[in-house]
Amino acid sequence: MAEFSMELNEDQRTLQEWVHGFSENVIRPAAHEWDEREETPWPIIEEAAKIGIYSIDFLASAFGDPTGLSMMIALEELAWGDAGICMALMGSSLAVAGIMSNGTPEQQIEWIPQCYGTPGDLKLGAFGVSEPDAGSDVSALRTRAVYDEAKDEWVLNGTKTWITNGGIANTHVIVASVDPELGSRGHASFIVPEGTPGIRMGQKFQKMGIRASHTAEVILDDCRVPGKCLLGGKEKLDERLARVREGKRAQSQAAMATFEATRPAVGAQALGIARAAYEWALDYAKERKQFGRAIIENQAIAFKLSDMKVRVDASRLLVWRASWMAATRKPFLNGEGSMSKLYASETAVDVTNDAIQILGGYGYVRENPVERWHRDSKIYTIFEGTSEIQRLVIARSISGIHIK
Numbered sequence: 001m002a003e004f005s006m007e008l009n010e011d012q013r014t015l016q017e018w019v020h021g022f023s024e025n026v027i028r029p030a031a032h033e034w035d036e037r038e039e040t041p042w043p044i045i046e047e048a049a050k051i052g053i054y055s056i057d058f059l060a061s062a063f064g065d066p067t068g069l070s071m072m073i074a075l076e077e078l079a080w081g082d083a084g085i086c087m088a089l090m091g092s093s094l095a096v097a098g099i100m101s102n103g104t105p106e107q108q109i110e111w112i113p114q115c116y117g118t119p120g121d122l123k124l125g126a127f128g129v130s131e132p133d134a135g136s137d138v139s140a141l142r143t144r145a146v147y148d149e150a151k152d153e154w155v156l157n158g159t160k161t162w163i164t165n166g167g168i169a170n171t172h173v174i175v176a177s178v179d180p181e182l183g184s185r186g187h188a189s190f191i192v193p194e195g196t197p198g199i200r201m202g203q204k205f206q207k208m209g210i211r212a213s214h215t216a217e218v219i220l221d222d223c224r225v226p227g228k229c230l231l232g233g234k235e236k237l238d239e240r241l242a243r244v245r246e247g248k249r250a251q252s253q254a255a256m257a258t259f260e261a262t263r264p265a266v267g268a269q270a271l272g273i274a275r276a277a278y279e280w281a282l283d284y285a286k287e288r289k290q291f292g293r294a295i296i297e298n299q300a301i302a303f304k305l306s307d308m309k310v311r312v313d314a315s316r317l318l319v320w321r322a323s324w325m326a327a328t329r330k331p332f333l334n335g336e337g338s339m340s341k342l343y344a345s346e347t348a349v350d351v352t353n354d355a356i357q358i359l360g361g362y363g364y365v366r367e368n369p370v371e372r373w374h375r376d377s378k379i380y381t382i383f384e385g386t387s388e389i390q391r392l393v394i395a396r397s398i399s400g401i402h403i404k
């Protein structure tokens, strides 16, 4: 019988301390500045690249942990420092995930390093799915990819929106329709390499939170990429489309499973924000005196902190469970990936809100980071599937009914 333990192993503890140190000493002190500047924090990314956190090796070794926990631990610590900077460091991994899930081994070797670069020559990746009329409903996307056989090139046209690192990335991974009649089963992913004509940044968005992470439209206007930029290759695409046209189900279940497996990583970041806010509020409540006693001596405050701590720890358990299930290839029979993202993100919104309440006026001003943490937390209930979409996934999984 396998031994059960909830203790981290030595490698995981070392990783946690190392990432926490970087977060505490480099990320957190810089967080306010980059939130105000609303720009990609290049000097911080450079620091992270120098010590190996912004690198393919880091991603590979953290995701390579057979228990599934290492990446969750690292993301919690990074987001504890600052969620916007964490997103600036992790945005390229979205492109890597797109290449990993659809690319051939040769494509992975060629393109993944181009999403990161090296210290002194940093690169960014971006993953573009969402469009103005296709957010939760990805099947509605309109960006078209048409094959020009004579030149062995794909021609991409369309507008992507809300894209992390959009337009400033060196490598864009773009999801486009090759056969609009087939809905999401007619989609394919394309690499748009650095310097390709026909791709440009549209509007850069000014956001409520995670403002150190760049978010913009990406406009594709007769953007031509070589045939080799179709992830997975043409032969595989043709076979897949033929199967769909014959009425056989094609891979949509596999795609859903991939999504489910990446959701704990989003939950882990929300958890990092929630923990930061809880810790800050706890310290403050012990220090702040009103009516001649520390405010924590009032049940109204102490009970709030109790509830915050319970939710932070419950979020971590859900995130770790889902990530462990994904790493050990256990099927998500009840939408466990969605559960972790849903619970951790809503916890982050509520806990940061409670932290502001505990700090009173001091929580509402920029002198303290809790107002920023509250602003940052909200995005986690929206991107990578809104809370409503997570509930839909869970509801369908537990009921077996196609709930709308």
Ligand SMILES: Cc1cc2nc3c(=O)[nH]c(=O)nc-3n(C[C@H](O)[C@H](O)[C@H](O)COP(=O)(O)OP(=O)(O)OC[C@H]3O[C@@H](n4cnc5c(N)ncnc54)[C@H](O)[C@@H]3O)c2cc1C
Residues within 6 Å of the ligand: 094, 127, 128, 129, 130, 132, 134, 135, 136, 137, 161, 162, 163, 164, 165, 207, 215, 379, 382, 383, 384, 385, 386, 387, 388, 389, 392, 404
């Ligand atoms: C900062 C930021 C970064 C992002 N980064 C990326 C990125 O890198 N790449 C990328 O491709 N996308 C990215 N996105 C897009 C993000 O994934 C979408 O915003 C998200 O999927 C929601 O889509 P939407 O905004 O169009 O909302 P909509 O889909 O229009 O939803 C609006 C509301 O309707 C609800 N709703 C929709 N359908 C249903 C339903 N069936 N049942 C119940 N309720 C429903 C939603 O839950 C939501 O409350 C990013 C977004 C932001 C804000």
